[in-house]
Amino acid sequence: MSKRIGARTVELPGRPGILAWASVAGQKEQDGPYGAQFDVVIPDELNGEQSFEAAERSLLETAVKRCAQHAGCALSDVQMLLAGDLLNQIISAGFAARNLEIPFYGLYGACSTMSESLSIGSMLADGGFADRLICATCSHFCTAERQYRAPLELGNQRTPTAQWTVTGAGAVMLGAGPAARHAQVSVAQTTCGKVIDLGIADQNNMGAAMAPAAADTIAAHLQDTRRTFEDFDLVVTGDLGRLGRDLLIELLTQKGIAVREEKLFDCGCEIFGPQQDTHCGGSGCGCAASMLCAHILPQLAGGKLRRVLFLATGALLSPTSSMQGESIPGVAHAVVLEHREA
């Protein structure tokens, strides 16, 4: 029986439950306005490891372990890990999965990975294919800078449209069946993103490259479900940043959608304070992931938020594609998160 509604959205009639979540962040993130809400804060960029890459992996492992602890279950009770990250060949997720020993599907959606994993994961849980699975992602400022831009040691000046890659991770456990009966948050629908490219080619302007994908997915979701902004307490985007958020509002308005700006919460705009000198805000897989787990899910569980459209946005470029003159395609997947009475 088809669970599809409209062109791009699927209904999750079993309402898979969010059983637990955990967030990990770095020092700069702790210094931001949401610093007190992260579950774990690492002491410095290396977190006791020999390389930034190993440190990034440790963030993801910590988030997954803490998430399982919160759910009161062993890692061996988790049937699947859906995870990815920004590094070439997603080595953070792959090596973390080796150490965690959880069966692993690797994803790549750049900074959209948190909502990509929730989108696929909620379908797998709803379909009866997993009783307990974890969706997770991470990013690290020091690994992203040297892979995508330049070695930190160069001390390059940042352009006004630049964003600051969040050092952080988030992990969410989804469940179905008896395990999920008492979950206070559930996933109701999900909308799969299309890859959208309006021709932005500036690698230091990710917000502009990703905003069209966010606009496209929000518009598709609202059309498929016949909803408006009024039906949501918040529409949470991942890391559009200040410029990208402005462009999203403009693009949605052009599509004839009545945007309620006060409901648009962009994790990239929020995670750092204005005095932290991050220009357009935060970015990276860990931005949406850590903010979802530290700030959004607790409010959904407590009933302060009743229904949230969560969509992380990813820029699907590589340094190679940019050097070859390609513009930057974006993608955004959406999930509807709802409070559920106990």
Added chain:
Amino acid sequence: MSKRIGARTVELPGRPGILAWASVAGQKEQDGPYGAQFDVVIPDELNGEQSFEAAERSLLETAVKRCAQHAGCALSDVQMLLAGDLLNQIISAGFAARNLEIPFYGLYGACSTMSESLSIGSMLADGGFADRLICATCSHFCTAERQYRAPLELGNQRTPTAQWTVTGAGAVMLGAGPAARHAQVSVAQTTCGKVIDLGIADQNNMGAAMAPAAADTIAAHLQDTRRTFEDFDLVVTGDLGRLGRDLLIELLTQKGIAVREEKLFDCGCEIFGPQQDTHCGGSGCGCAASMLCAHILPQLAGGKLRRVLFLATGALLSPTSSMQGESIPGVAHAVVLEHREA
């Protein structure tokens, strides 16, 4: 209702159907023993494009388009594309998805991507989340060499354990419901892979790095389903190559499994002939993908093969992880493909 059987395997009670498939290959692959079976062969490494990366992407696009043609449907009728490749940030799949305009979930499983996409895709189809979706992957000798090893222009000598990255692509359309009623091949079960690392650190010995993951997944599948090699016409692995295939037999035997060697068909051992100087054989996402679509699926559709365990294997390293002294983790996902009477 849980569809799980055993620790790692899920049953697909709706038996999602394989509606169509298509393969694309390069000149060297055409010169191999299966050369006449590929749907499309590109005339040279660039296939009319400006870079090897753009050529790789064109292989994937061609495979997806040809697959939709074989199914008699438009690209706009395909609800999801599950795809990935070997390149950093999976730019082949991401940019192909931009051009194809199909809603896109990006995967990264290295050379395991064909079975990873079929594993996730068959669950999504079985669960009623998509009526028609395409699973696809590709690789290209020239892009992989310069990303993972050295520029081709260096003309480095290859070690005896080296494998040759296949220039090729494969695309498989999965369907459920009325669309799938007449499919001659269906997916019956799938087993999710664990990331396994026995400490191999030689980047020129991928077969040895991946064989333990293949052994682990085969053992898990046989235990979960209480099957033996006798229950399959073939057990098809992706690209273990000659050394990796030998190690797989040894590892399975150590686990107490009665291996029927004549049923072990490794695409990497098969795709090139002994005179083609590829040392241990073929590799790359496109190896298993193109051989599945050119050689295995037609036999399953015709009833010459009745039940096949298909598992592509991936090595989850990056040049960075190897330079940092890490060993090479492997992963393998399995799907059971069955002939269905018309």
